[in-house]
Amino acid sequence: MTTATVPMCAVVHFEMPYKDCERAARFYAAAFGWTHQFLGPDMGNYLLVNTAPAGARPPMPPEAALGSINGGLFPFHADWPMQHPSVVIGVPDVRAAMQRVRDAGGDVMGEPMAIPGVGEYVVFRDTEGNHNSMMQPDMQPPACKT
Template sequence: MTSPCPVVHFEMPYRDAERAKRFYAEAFGWQMQQFGPEMGDYILATTATVDSNAPGAVRGSINGGLFPFKADWPMQQPSVVMGVDDIRAAMARVTAGGGEVMGEPMAIPGVGDYVSFVDTEGNRLSMLQPAMGAAPGQG
């Protein structure tokens, strides 16, 4: 039995970047950081100071991001990302358990290797093997 893999990040699609950034900043106080085309126009959502001693920090909280909605891509829905020590071994466990891995891992510079999968209930989820030196559970 492997040790539990924590949820380390969440993701959601957006159709209008400015509208989405404004909504989450105003409704929930999230800090929204827009990246350019070299990073897929991803928007990083900082929801809380994670596991620090800062005033107001919430232990165990996670941050997330928003990606551009693309009508021709499958499974455009919110999802959670699990942190794994070995992405290839985790992919094998997903397949052995009846899930379906969606493609090959993608290297995200400075973050780690990422791949999406579909569980046995039809939910799209993802997993991330942090890059060497990247802080686990910080995303």
């Protein structure tokens, strides 16, 4: 099968587990300003999160009306740390965001790594043990308003 015959299916949502719903909601609100809505037992105790204000994303073509995010794959190396799926969160100041993560109860894994032409990148662990990362792009991302 060639790539021309495979439709491009966009990523439209992310999910992470939590062990303590309130703790997780407080962490992401304090570290990244996310808002949340707890859906309760009738909806499987799901916690919806909003990561950007309305209108922060650029307009999408009609075929992408649901929106999308881009991603990437990296080679697995058993002897490297943090070999887990993660979400990359755009931040305007990676060092300030690192401090907010620590203040909110998370752990930052090392120092930011400069990715030429892309920005500064660092991995963190949230209060629920999920491994994610932050990126201070060379340009401020539109979804990250200060």
